[in-house]
Amino acid sequence: MFDKRFRDRVTQQKQEGLHRNPPVIEKREGRFVTINGRRVLSFASNDYLGLGASTALAARVGKHFNASGAASASSSRLVAGNYDTICQAEKIFADYFGYDDALFFSSGYQANLALLSTLFENGDALIFDKHVHASSVKGMALSNATLKGYRHNCLAHLEKRLKPAPLGKRAVVTESLFSMDGDILPVEALGRLKEKYGFYGVVDEAHGFGVLGDKGRGIAKGVADVALGTFGKALGLFGAFVLLPHGVKEYLMNFASPFIYTTALPPAHALAAVDALELVEQGEDARKTLNHVSIAMHDTLTRQGFQVFGDAHILSILMGDEERAVRVSQALLSRGIFTLPARYPTVPLGKAILRLGMTALHRESDIHTLVNALKEVV
Ligand SMILES: Cc1ncc(COP(=O)(O)O)c(C=O)c1O
Known part of the structure; x- marks a missing residue:
């Protein structure tokens, strides 16, 4: 059957x-x-x-993994312990991108699921660009929030969607550089809408971080209360990070099922991620x-x-x-x-x-x- x-x-x-x-x-x-x-x-x-193919990064990654044996984090951070190496690396990422906190995930797909399904709930309005990544779509669907799509990169349409959405309970979900269309978010115009209407901004910078903005810091900081980046694209590794305002890391660590119930990335990976970030800066x-x-x-x-x-x-x-x-x-x-x-x-x-x-x-x-x-x- x-x-x-x-x-x-x-x-x-x-x-x-x-x-x-x-x-x-x-x-x-x-x-x-x-x-x-x-x-x-x-x-x-x-x-x-080109970092994924670079001997410079490969040598450093090899060194970290060689130094830590089989390297597994051996379970979730809530089960096997919260490695200092990972916490330190998260702090370095948060500082580099100008946020209060960062949290690492095993993949960008998982990070988007965790963010959107955990931060939002029934009664909230998620207003999203219709071309956001499949992982964002799935995360939003799991949130039970009311979902309202707007035409790709069309801020006039977004504004129409924003007007009736409940104040204090509306979030905009978009990307800084769209993964298939390859076009860039009009961040300044979006910033003006944020000032005018007020919303919580969630921006996926998977394809922007490392390349766009000053030293690869991306372009959406002004509109993104929360941002997502991956290690698997410009940073040449695998896994992902989310950048967060104060208090949200604790919230996710307590309530995000895709974070709680999965084995953490190895501590050696966190060291490698910091090396990759250094190479991005240079x-x-x-x-x-x-x-x-x-x-x-x-x-x-x-x-x-x-x-x-x-x-x-x-x-x-x-x-x-x-x-x-x-x-x-x-x-x-x-x-x-x-x-x-x-x-x-x-x-x-x-x-x-x-x-x-x-x-x-x-x-x-x-x-x-x-x-x-x-x-x-x-
Ligand atoms: C915009 C965007 N977000 C998230 C992801 C997922 O990232 P990852 O490949 O780390 O799961 C991708 C991946 O292809 C992507 O294009």
Whole structure:
């Protein structure tokens, strides 16, 4: 009975061009990955500063894990104890980003679930950008708050939603750099709405921290009472952190089920995270390179007639039809370029894209390699 349902759904997924079957990566070297024994140029990662591939970070991570044996935190912080190493690292993150406190999670998905399902409840209004990440959508759904979506990055629509929402019980949930559209939150305008209407701001800076703002501190501090960052993108590791005003860390540690009932990240990871942050702080050259290659890629694609979206290092090329997006991605792979299509439900139906994650490891020559291959394929 279950087997048949699972099989039928996968078959249907295939018929609709929505089937997921990501290629196996055999090896990674900088901006290249090996797939089926072939070394191909990748535009499919969120390793924006190249730290995930850097020997500098790998050496430090190795040192910390070697020094702490099997390294596991061995349970939740509420069960096995609250490692000083992790608490200290959280303090360093809070200070760097200008918040009172920080709390580490094993993933950004888990952190969004924890934040949104725990901070809000029945009687609150969560007003959210309709393009926020799946983890935010799930977290909001679990909160039992009233949910009101507004059109992506459309603050006029947000304002309409804000007016009738209950004062003191309304929060706005958005992202600083959207993970698929690649566009940037209009923070100043949002700040004006915050002044005018008052709301609790929750901003996911998963794709902004490390790259945008002064020394990678992001762009949304002025509107974000609470912010989320991940270690798995610009910081080159895995896991996530949330940045909090006074009192909220204690609240989450007491009431957030996704924090309480799971094994903490290893203490060695916390040391590695501090090292990654240090490299982010020193990453001015990488940020400049990333900015340069991202703009050059955007301009070149646009000049060649492609419909390109994205204000920074995430670029999306509109494919529309799901099957077409898959065919283009496969044809690019056969020409030595790895970039995966994003399809429904990650993006709306009929609006499939090729998502390019630009990194500081990319070179100008890579832009021409991609654009020439795309021209042939499309
Ligand atoms: C905007 C956004 N938030 C949260 C996450 C989840 O982060 P993680 O990969 O650490 O679970 C992602 C991940 O892809 C994301 O794009």
